[in-house]
Amino acid sequence: MRPVPVGWQEARAMAYDDSRFRGEPGFREEPDFRSGGVPEDAPTLGVSSQSVYTPGSFPVSPAYGSPAAESTASLEPDARRRLPTARQLGDVFDDPEHGEPGRDRYAVHALWELVLLLAAGALLYLLRDASPAALRGAELRALLLSGAELGLVAVAAGLTLRAGAPNLALGPIAFAAALFFAKNADRGLLMTAAITGLIAVGVGVVIAVLVVAFHVPGWAASLGAALALIAWIMNQPAERLVAGAYDPHPHAMWWAIGVAVLAAGGGALGVIRPLRRGLGRFRPVHDPADRRGGGAATFTGLALAGSALLAAVGGVLVALDERGVAAGDASASFGGFTVGALALGAALAGGTSAFGRRGGVLGTLLAVAVITLLLRYTAAEGWKLQPVALAAGAIGLGLVVTRLVETFGRPRTAAQEAEEAPWTPPSITAPPPEPDDNWSPPSSRTGSWPATSAYDTSRDSDRGWGVEERWGTR
Incomplete structure (x- = not known):
């Protein structure tokens, strides 16, 4: 039986590896391009000596262009499109453990503060019709001082609410400060006021x-x-x-303006994003029992101590206004929990969230104005509206406002931003131009020449190296 002839590629490999044929006439040793060898007399095909060659890849002349450079150039528009925006860069420093990344929305605060402003204007108009004397002379000064006293405690309540640690002791702190100041006023007003403030800070x-x-x-x-x-x-x-102690009535307008500036300034500072997030870090996010870190502890401690100081200032102003304090009247208009409940209701109804962090700018100030005018108007009309009942209504309304603030004031989610973002078509990069000649380098993944051009059998026929004759039988 005649053996099956071996293919010319296998035959070539056998001849190349067989040392018996080396050195015989007509034998030509050719390099194996698969191993990365290049003959010295091989045509350069335009490759300069500065081209870098690595095994497994074919050197490419700069005239043909660099594939890596072309791929990089084609990715540049996509990279530019993926560059983060200024808003995204601001969100980089937001810790998801401290709240949703992004800026809170203030439209809900602006709308609600407009409602409070309209309510205050309506009450002012009704009070002018019911008792015109309430807006003139001594009664106006008393009304302004009442608003300043409640405003100081309300600002303190709003501060602790934003910190995520509401202080329910603000009313008793204010009443105790008023009692202590009145008891020791004979030692000097300034010294007694300073000591009262320090004791309140200690509490x-x-x-x-x-x-x-x-x-x-x-x-x-x-x-x-x-x-x-x-x-x-x-x-x-x-x-x-x-x-002969200091009488604040002649300066009632200035006291009211000072409290208004304090309330509005505090709300404006709350708009600043780092301060807003830093103050509200004690707000629970996942497990309320998890510690919120050193920064949250520092801001919360300062907020609680500062709120006690503001309440003490309000209590001293009450003692100066009423010229005395009755200790047994702890459940009256400015004693015990009543003033604290009114202040808490004013802060909540003003748009400060019961969960912490979020709040408006003028909400607390406007809510204090509404409560003060409502109490004076009901007294002018002869209605029996208890301050405790008004505090309960303000807190109830404030809880509803809290739900609105948390629903419409939180940052937009990624899905909402994707829906509202305008669609931009993707950029299209034109393909690189084809070279003038038809030569193309071999694939860089294999690092070898195509099998069809590796060997020319016609040269073997000219030299008497026919495949059938040479390798047909053995």
């Missing part, structure tokens, strides 16, 4: 230590402090200021 620090160190809700720790203060207040006799 705030105690509450802050409980809240921050043990990471407990602010309302729980402050409630315990409020009960302790009320117990102390109940055991104190009535006190009156000494004759």
Whole structure:
């Protein structure tokens, strides 16, 4: 049986590897391009000596262009399209553990503050018709001082609400400060006021230590402090200021303007994104019992101590306004929980979220104006509206406002931004021009010449190296 002839490529490989044929006439040793070897007399095909050759790839002349450069150039428009925007760069520094990334929306605050402004204007008009004297002379000054006193405690309540640790002891702190100041006013007004403020800050620090160190809700720790203060207040006799003490009535307008600037300035500072997020980091996000970090503890502690100081200033102003404090009247208009509840209701109804962090600019100020005018108007009409009932209504309304703020004030989600973003067509990059000649380099992935051009059998026929004759039989 005649053996099956071996293919010319296998035959060539056998001849190349067989050392018996090396050195015989007509034998030509050819390099194996698969291993990366290049003969010295091989045509350069335009490749300069500066071209870099690596095994497994074919050097390409700069005249033919660099594939890597072409691919990079074709990706440049996509890379430019993927560059982050200024808003996205701002979100890079937002920690998802401290709230949703992105800027809070203020449209809901602006609309609600417009409603409060209209309500205050309506009450002012009704009060002018019911009692014109309430807006003139001594009654106007008393009305302005009442608004300033409530405004100081309301700003304090809004501060602790934004910090995520509401302080329910603000009312008792204010009443205790008024009682202490009236009792020791004979030692000097400025010195007594300073000592009163320091004692109030100490109470705030105690509450802050409980809240921050043990990471407990602010309302729980402050409630315990409020009960302790009320117990102390109940055991104190009535006190009156000494004759000749400072009378704030001639400067009632300035007191009201100062409190208004304080409230509006605090709201404006809350618009600044780093301050807003830093102050609201104690706000629970996942598990409320998880600690929020050192930054959150610092801001919350400062907020609680500062709120106690503001409440003490309000209490001192009450003592100067009323010229005395009755300790047994702890449940009256500015004693015990009543003023604290009114202040909390004003902060919530003004647009400050009960969950913390979020709030408007003029909301608390306008809510204080509405509550003050409503109390004066009902008194002018002879209606029996208890301040406690008004505080309950304000808190209830504030909780509804909180839901609106949390629903329409949070940053837009990625899905909402994708829906509202205008569609831009993708950029199209033209393909690189084809070279003038038909030569193309071999694939860089294989690093070898095409099999069809590796060997020319006609040269073997001319030299008597016919495949059938040479390798047909053995």
